[in-house]
Amino acid sequence: MYKKLSTRTANRLLCGGQIINISSVSPDGVSDVMTAAWNCPYDADQVLIVLDRGHTTTANILDNGKFVISIPSEDDISVINKVGSAHGRDVGDKFVWAGIESDKSQILGLDVIPNALAYIECELINRDVLDKTGVCLGKAVNIYVKDGLWDDEGSHFGEGMKLTLSYVHEGLYRVNGREVKV
Template sequence: MRKNFGAQTWMYPMPVLIVGTYDENGKPDAMNAAWGGIYETNQIMLCLSASHRTTKNIKEKGAFTVSFATAKTVVPSDYVGIVSANNTPDKMEKSGLHAEKSTLVDAPLFQEYPMTLECKLVKFNEDGIVVGEIVNVSADESVLGEDGKIAVEKLEPIAFDSVSHAYHKLGEKVGNAFSDGNQLK
């Protein structure tokens, strides 16, 4: 038997995305954005309200980074989602995150996040959807497997559970994409 919950913003898994920007003075900022994902080939989309400092920064700089929060970064990742740079000027100092400039876009990379998408702004839709072109994916060697690719079990990305307001670590392999379904052919 099923239980109906009505219209909800529940989706699994919902990635915990950390959006990095610079303001007009070159000061780094980060925010936690739960609503985002792949938009099209080599493009990402984020749903950001106009009131966010991040939204203003993206419009001014035309660039942003998107990092994946991990099991090791739960506290600073949550913090940058509950505190606004509009109200807390020392938000980044309190977060403990350390920014370094991307060499490809005018946006920061944060040392604590081992995987980051470096993006150029493509457009802002009228409904608050930001679309960015992914110009590079950078990853710390600590999260690479023997094959030189990102190993999800080393990255330990987290997902947001919007039902219970919790974060969960991802990582256990349960199947092979584009392969296991062949058993039913």
């Protein structure tokens, strides 16, 4: 026996929707950060994220081709909810607006939310695909992970993966299989 679901729930069956933050900067130097759940690896050194074409982040990436993905933890839920609740076009610098004292990414020098589990600094691979579809393909130019979260022997994000957040729906996340309600 099976239960029929709406086709609009396909994304919830395929993954829990790992939460990431995406940092970018405007041509005028205004920092932006957003929260997203639609992302996945694309190749060994490439990532895929799906962005709304009307978002400030999308415009920033189209303009300069640079962005940073940060992987937050449960400790960051209030911050990621806040930066995910407003558009940069409405509030200006989201770090200032949200009261976040940012760190700078190591290579690209973009503002990022501090103390993330890991960071992936990226350059845009295909501007036309992002512009036409909202699918953002990025090539990693630098990756750094908090000490103790990467398994060198197995070459994977072993301990770190246990701490990543997955989005379920409004106010509900999963961390290592445990539900966290906000």
